[in-house]
Amino acid sequence: MAPFPGSGLAKGLAVTLRTMTKKTVTEQYPDVQPDLPPRTRGVIGLFEENCTVCMLCARECPDWCIYIDSHKETVPAATPGGRERSRNVLDRFAIDFSLCMYCGICIEVCPFDALFWSPEFEYAETDIRDLTHERDKLREWMWTVPAPPALDPGAEEPKELAAARRTAEKLAAQQQPPATEPHADEQARAAERPTRPQGDSKQQTDQPRPPQEGTE
Numbered sequence: 001m002a003p004f005p006g007s008g009l010a011k012g013l014a015v016t017l018r019t020m021t022k023k024t025v026t027e028q029y030p031d032v033q034p035d036l037p038p039r040t041r042g043v044i045g046l047f048e049e050n051c052t053v054c055m056l057c058a059r060e061c062p063d064w065c066i067y068i069d070s071h072k073e074t075v076p077a078a079t080p081g082g083r084e085r086s087r088n089v090l091d092r093f094a095i096d097f098s099l100c101m102y103c104g105i106c107i108e109v110c111p112f113d114a115l116f117w118s119p120e121f122e123y124a125e126t127d128i129r130d131l132t133h134e135r136d137k138l139r140e141w142m143w144t145v146p147a148p149p150a151l152d153p154g155a156e157e158p159k160e161l162a163a164a165r166r167t168a169e170k171l172a173a174q175q176q177p178p179a180t181e182p183h184a185d186e187q188a189r190a191a192e193r194p195t196r197p198q199g200d201s202k203q204q205t206d207q208p209r210p211p212q213e214g215t216e
């Protein structure tokens with residue numbers, strides 16, 4: 001059956017009237033910043049000091065968009081007669097955010113807490129090559145990572161915090177000046193002070209005296 005003439009226009013007007021009375025859902029970005037959850041997956045920050053170059057994140061990334069270069073270094077023995085050790089030194093750590101699909105696997109698998117989500121998302125580029133963030137840029141994102149939530153009351157102190165606190169206490173103790181020796185002038189004055197004659201000493205007067213002749 002042929003549609004009634006003008007039915008399409010009536011339907012369109014009906015849709016317009018219906019949506020006119022509803023609250024708009026359009027985000028007015030960039031004039032208005034979106035109200036995102038604090039743990040939004042915006043960008044990945046690298047805490048380089050924790051990275052041991054174990055390569056787990058690069059191996060597990062489904063997009064193969066983490067690039068890591070490193071070399072080995074020999075660390076001398078810590079004690080005489082001890083053995084030298086070798087350790088990995090990071091040369092390059094980069095993430096290509098034009099390939100990243102924000103799955104978070106790299107952050108989950110990192111055994112040393114070196115990768116974190118930051119809610120920052122405003123890093124669009126006009127050149128796709130600039131979406132590969134090298135280690136310096138990844139480190140800068142760390143400043144935007146939200147602090148972890150507070151511990152429950154009575155919870156055990158995390159071992160990382162306990163170790164950091166002990167190190168800070170040790171450093172503070174090392175920086176304190178040593179207990180001061182008496183000043184030279186003070187020592188000289190103490191030497192000049194008159195001393196009690198030996199015979200007057202209380203210790204001697206309190207000692208039992210030998211019996212005198214003729215007193216028994």
Ligand code: SF4
Pocket residue numbers: 060061062063064065066095099100101102103104105106107
């Ligand atoms: S979030 Fe996923 S895709 Fe992106 S770098 Fe990490 S593992 Fe790779």
Ligand code: SF4
Pocket residue numbers: 050051052053054055056057058068109110111112113114115
């Ligand atoms: S998994 Fe963590 S420690 Fe290992 S290379 Fe990746 S960031 Fe570094």
